[in-house]
Each structure stands twice: as structure tokens, then as C-alpha cells.
Amino acid sequence: MNFINDDIFMAEEKFEPKITCFVCNWCTYTGADLAGTSRLKQQTNARLIRVPCTGRIDPVFIIKAFESGADGVLVSGCHPADCHYNTGNYHARRRWIFFRELLKQVGIPESRLHFSWVSASEGKKWVDVVNGVIDTVRKEGPFEDYHKVNTEFAFPEPEEAVCS
Amino acid sequence: MQELIQAAQAALTSKEAAFIIGYALTPDGKKTRPFIARTPDEAAKLVFNHTCAHNLAVYLTRIAKPKEGKMGIVAKGCDTRAIVALIQENKITRDQVYIIGVNCSGVTADVTLPFGADNLPSKCIMCQVQVPPVSDVLVGTAAPYDKPKDAVTERMQLLEAMNEHERFAFWASEFEKCIKCYACRQTCPMCYCEQCIVDKTVPRWIESSASLRGNFSWNMIRAFHLAGRCIGCGECERACPMDIPLMLLNRKMGMVAMQQFNYRHGVNPEEPTLVGSYNMQDNNEFFK
Numbered sequence: 263m264n265f266i267n268d269d270i271f272m273a274e275e276k277f278e279p280k281i282t283c284f285v286c287n288w289c290t291y292t293g294a295d296l297a298g299t300s301r302l303k304q305q306t307n308a309r310l311i312r313v314p315c316t317g318r319i320d321p322v323f324i325i326k327a328f329e330s331g332a333d334g335v336l337v338s339g340c341h342p343a344d345c346h347y348n349t350g351n352y353h354a355r356r357r358w359i360f361f362r363e364l365l366k367q368v369g370i371p372e373s374r375l376h377f378s379w380v381s382a383s384e385g386k387k388w389v390d391v392v393n394g395v396i397d398t399v400r401k402e403g404p405f406e407d408y409h410k411v412n413t414e415f416a417f418p419e420p421e422e423a424v425c426s
Numbered sequence: 427m428q429e430l431i432q433a434a435q436a437a438l439t440s441k442e443a444a445f446i447i448g449y450a451l452t453p454d455g456k457k458t459r460p461f462i463a464r465t466p467d468e469a470a471k472l473v474f475n476h477t478c479a480h481n482l483a484v485y486l487t488r489i490a491k492p493k494e495g496k497m498g499i500v501a502k503g504c505d506t507r508a509i510v511a512l513i514q515e516n517k518i519t520r521d522q523v524y525i526i527g528v529n530c531s532g533v534t535a536d537v538t539l540p541f542g543a544d545n546l547p548s549k550c551i552m553c554q555v556q557v558p559p560v561s562d563v564l565v566g567t568a569a570p571y572d573k574p575k576d577a578v579t580e581r582m583q584l585l586e587a588m589n590e591h592e593r594f595a596f597w598a599s600e601f602e603k604c605i606k607c608y609a610c611r612q613t614c615p616m617c618y619c620e621q622c623i624v625d626k627t628v629p630r631w632i633e634s635s636a637s638l639r640g641n642f643s644w645n646m647i648r649a650f651h652l653a654g655r656c657i658g659c660g661e662c663e664r665a666c667p668m669d670i671p672l673m674l675l676n677r678k679m680g681m682v683a684m685q686q687f688n689y690r691h692g693v694n695p696e697e698p699t700l701v702g703s704y705n706m707q708d709n710n711e712f713f714k
């Protein structure tokens with residue numbers, strides 16, 4: 263049995279947001295890699311998921327991230343006209359124009375979902391974008407609305423599916 | 427309705443159409459239900475009245491395509507938008523369908539109550555196509571009817587006025603009711619995927635239990651898949667046994683299509699679909 267009231271400890275601890283980033287292989291992932299090899303300082307709240315192209319990012323991924331407890335999501339890829347597959351980011355952009363509005367309509371604020379174009383040579387820009395997103399979400403606090411959806415009514419996942 | 431029956435019988439007799447998807451009376455004679463007539467005799471049962479609210483275009487992708495002849499369909503003006511949308515999405519071609527257009531004087535929102543200004547669905551209140559814009563043969567007469575204020579528009583404004591937490595709470599209370607019956611999907615003419623994303627289990631993208639988490643993702647993704655494609659027939663909301671106001675999501679997506687792209691799906695069969703195409707000048711303001 264756990265006699266320690268976790269909540270008391272949690273309240274004293276500073277809130278650190280969890281940010282899920284979906285980044286394309288050719289530009290932003292490489293840009294983030296450059297930031298690392300250049301030893302640029304960045305906050306460590308971001309978890310990167312590498313996908314072949316922004317066109318591969320199904321909006322269901324973003325919902326899944328919120329379901330898995332993300333406080334914010336960042337989506338990033340090659341600049342327009344720079345896509346490795348020529349048009350993947352144009353198709354993606356058009357989908358997100360709809361998806362953003364849909365999220366706003368159900369009450370998921372813009373501050374939870376961010377978009378950027380970061381090229382392979384923009385290590386510095388990546389650091390600025392990530393730090394900016396992390397700061398914004400930290401100020402917003404935990405995404406309690408969605409966390410409630412995840413915990414209050416959901417059936418528990420089977421044991422083996424839990425990885426932490 | 428003799429005109430409708432004659433048109434259907436003529437199409438079946440001449441073998442132009444292999445069958446006619448239309449409406450027939452329910453056994454109690456008070457309402458109508460979808461009905462497929464395959465012979466001229468069966469076509470005598472076809473009717474059209476204020477209770478013909480269904481959008482029959484949903485059957486065009488569900489039914490086996492005939493080897494000979496076209497798929498005949500009785501379509502109101504609003505239903506033809508679904509047919510054109512299916513043509514745009516390459517699900518059917520124009521020469522596979524034989525459209526018996528019916529001039530429409532409005533249908534009921536609740537088919538068990540009498541027709542009138544207080545029993546009109548949103549689509550009839552906003553209707554601009556009482557005379558079907560596309561058809562192979564046109565029957566019936568379109569009578570004007572009183573159009574009250576649109577309830578969906580009013581609810582949209584209420585939702586607009588809420589802050590994000592209130593809006594989220596509103597949808598949580600609505601989605602909580604969802605029982606995952608998928609009636610909204612089954613009745614939608616544009617939901618024709620052979621395997622719906624919600625039925626995929628490896629990986630399971632959307633929780634299939636009727637928990638709030640799964641309901642949120644299901645309803646958001648359903649609305650998103652219809653973004654720029656929904657033709658506003660309102661059948662999803664009408665079919666929903668839990669009265670979830672799905673049109674508040676669909677309408678929003680339609681507004682984005684209109685405001686940002688000046689686009690309406692199902693109007694011009696030649697036009698490329700909105701989400702299937704792109705433009706280099708699309709809104710780029712939300713990117714850092």
C-alpha cells in the first residue's frame with residue numbers, strides 16, 4: 263500500500279509538459295540532429311517521432327498523442343517547395359487547415375498544437391521552435407481536459423501495452 | 427406519384443436501368459423506407475412524399491454494380507449533391523447512374539410528426555435545390571414552404587461564444603452518450619471505405635469500446651474524414667440514436683471549405699476534390 267500522498271509531492275514539483283513532436287525524416291529530423299551535433303542547448307521535454315514525410319502524419323496520430331498523455335504536440339517538416347517527395351507537405355498543410363479548425367471546434371485550444379517548417383540546416387531554428395512550444399505549453403499547464411477524457415471513463419489498457 | 431412510377435417503369439422496361447433505388451411506404455402506410463424496384467411491377471410501389479428524408483445515394487456504393495444497365499435512383503436536389511460528390515471521388519461514373527430527379531417540397535425532420543415549419547431539417551431550411559440540378563428525367567412539382575430560422579446555425583453561434591473549456595465540456599457530455607453503433611457512418615453516402623479506420627485493430631487507432639476516450643477520437647476522426655467532403659445531408663445526425671449534434675462538427679468543416687477555399691463538394695463533377703488536391707498558396711500563417 264502506498265502511504266505517501268503523491269499529490270502533495272506533485273504539487274510542489276514544477277510542472278514539466280510532455281511534448282510529442284512528429285517530424286519528417288528529411289528536414290526537421292535532420293535539423294534537430296544538427297542542433298544536437300552543434301551542441302545547441304534545448305529543453306528536454308520534447309519526444310520526437312520520425313516519419314518519412316509530413317504527408318504521412320495522419321491526424322489520428324495527433325489524437326493518439328493526446329490520448330497517451332501529451333500536453334502539447336508539434337508537427338514539423340520541410341518548407342513548402344522543399345519536400346523530399348515534392349508535394350507531401352502541401353497535402354499535409356491542406357489537411358491541417360481543416361484539422362486545426364476541427365480541434366478548436368471541440369475545444370482543444372491552438373496552444374496545444376503547433377506547426378513549423380524547419381529545414382535540415384536550421385538547427386538553430388529548431389531549438390527556438392521547440393523551446394518556444396515548450397514554454398507556451400508550460401504556461402498553459404497540464405492538458406487537464408484531455409487527461410480527464412483519458413482516465414475517467416476509459417477502460418484500462420492490458421498490462422503488456424503499458425510502457426513507461 | 428404516377429409520374430414517378432411511369433418514369434421508373436419506362437427506365438426498367440427499356441433496360442436503361444437494372445433497378446431503381448427509391449422509396450416505398452412502410453407496412454403501416456405512415457412513413458416511407460428505402461426500396462429497390464427491379465421489375466416494372468415492383469416499380470408501382472414507388473412513392474415520394476414529405477417523409478422521404480433518406481439520402482438514397484448511400485446505396486450507390488453499397489450495392490453490387492449491375493452487369494447490364496445503370497443503377498437507377500430517385501433523388502431529391504440535395505441527394506444529387508451526394509451523387510455528384512461520388513462522381514468527383516471516382517466511386518461511380520455519371521453513365522453508371524440513371525437519376526430520376528424529384529422536385530421536392532421539403533421533408534420532415536421527425537418522420538413520425540406532420541410536415542410543417544416546426545418540423546423541418548436543417549437541409550430543407552437552407553435548401554437552394556428544390557429542383558434537382560442534375561437528372562436524367564425530372565418528375566413532380568416543387569411547392570414553396572415556410573422556412574423558419576435554422577437551429578444548427580443558432581447552436582453554432584452558442585458554441586462559438588463558449589471558451590475552450592466550456593466547449594470541451596460540452597462535447598464531453600455529448601460524446602459520452604455515443605454507443606459506437608456507427609449508424610452515423612453507415613448512413614453517410616460519403617463513408618464508403620471498405621475498411622473503416624475504427625474497425626482496424628492492428629494497430630488499433632481508435633478505441634472500440636464506448637469509452638469517452640474512444641468516443642472522442644471516433645467522432646473527431648469521423649468528422650475529419652468528412653472534411654471538405656460532407657455534402658450536408660444531415661443523415662448522420664438523423665440516424666444517431668443518441669442525438670449527438672454531429673452537424674455542429676460537419677457544418678464547421680463545411681464553413682472552412684467555403685471560407686478558405688470557396689469550395690462546395692458535390693457541385694461540379696469535373697472539379698478535383700478539396701482534400702485530394704493542394705495549392706501552393708494555401709494558408710501558411712499558422713506555421714512557425
Ligand code: SF4
Binds near residue numbers: 614655662676
Ligand atoms: S457526414 Fe453526415 S451530413 Fe455529411 S454527408 Fe455524411 S451523413 Fe451527410
Ligand code: SF4
Binds near residue numbers: 621622652
Ligand atoms: S469514418 Fe473515415 S474511415 Fe470510416 S468509413 Fe468514414 S471516411 Fe472511411
Ligand code: SF4
Binds near residue numbers: 608668670
Ligand atoms: S450514430 Fe451516434 S451513437 Fe452511433 S456511433 Fe455515431 S455518434 Fe455514436
